Each structure stands twice: as structure tokens, then as C-alpha cells.
Amino acid sequence: MRGRRTILDYKEEKIDRDLLTELFDHAAYAPNHHLKEPWRIKIFEDVARSGFGEKIVDSYIRYGYLSALSDEKLKKARQKYNQFFNSVPHHALFYMDKEDDGGYLDDENYAAVCAFIQNFQLVAWSKGIGTMWTAKPTLLDEEFIRDIGLSPSEHRLIAVVQIGYPNKIPRNRGRTPIRNSIEWIQTE
């Protein structure tokens, strides 16, 4: 848990599909209420990476992230994003089926998928595999959701996780003392 780092820089080598499947199988032992196992995963690899990256950048543009750029700079930014998406062997999109339109049941399922993702990150790290959990407003972008073949009324996107063997492992930036976050309550 302490040694795992978020990886930005990956080797080209793909991870064997059977190994990835085995790791997701372990991750499924995450807690999930009523054993709903709400996690669903789309994995973009090979030539599918460029198209997936382009759809993400289109969404960034809709959200105005790149609005300060001239046409020329936007073209360069698109090229850089394309290089990034092609530099990572696998992009896993985690999502779930909506059950009560953003109500408590959806929150429970969302929490379970987050536990699943962290299980996956940890078991992957134990096999020398790096990951980067990303979540941006794009996950709420209805046009993006439709672009990748899902339905905003039926599906909630949860994260995009980059996966591959690490090329460079960032330094550990540590954590603040946990005692600052704990209150022990013993009296009325």
C-alpha cells in the first residue's frame, strides 16, 4: 500500500490479457452491498487508444479547458495528448449501471467500484504493474458518454485508469499524520 505510486510513464509492452483478467478477478473481492458486483470495464488498447484519447480531448474542449489556445497550439496539444494515449498500453474505463438515478443505491455501487479499483491497483502493483487513476468532469459529459457507446441515463462513468509496466516510478511524497484525521469519542 505504501510502495504503490501513480505511474505517468509506461513501457510499451502490453500486459497479457489472462493476467489482467486474473487481477480483475482478485479485485472483485471488494466489498459490495447485496453482492451486486456493479463494476463494468471497457479496456481501450492498440489502435483504439487514439480514438478514445480524441474523444476525451473533445470533451476537454467542450468544458473549455483548452479555450486559451490558438488553433495552432490546439493542434499541437492534440498531438501531445495523442502521444500520451498511445504511450500507455491499456486505458481502462470503469463504469456501472445506474439503479436509482443518482440516489443512494447509485452511491453504494459507486463506492463499491472505487473499492474494486483500489484493489486492482494494489494487486497490479504486487505484480510489477503500474496504474494511474484519473477522474475528470469528462466522466459526467453526456456527449462523451454517448461517444463511447454508453447511455447517460443508464450508465455512470467512474474512472479512467491507465495500466502498464512502469518506466519511471515517481518519488513517494508521503502523507500527513493520520492522527489529524481521527477523533476518538468515548463520552456523551
Ligand SMILES: Cc1cc2nc3c(=O)[nH]c(=O)nc-3n(C[C@H](O)[C@H](O)[C@H](O)COP(=O)(O)O)c2cc1C
Ligand atoms: C478519484 C481520483 C482521481 C484522480 N485523478 C487524477 C488525475 O486526473 N491525474 C493524475 O495524474 N492523477 C490522478 N489521481 C491520482 C492521484 O493524483 C494520486 O493518487 C496522488 O497524487 C497520490 O500519489 P500516489 O498514488 O502515487 O500515492 C487521481 C486519484 C483519484 C483517487
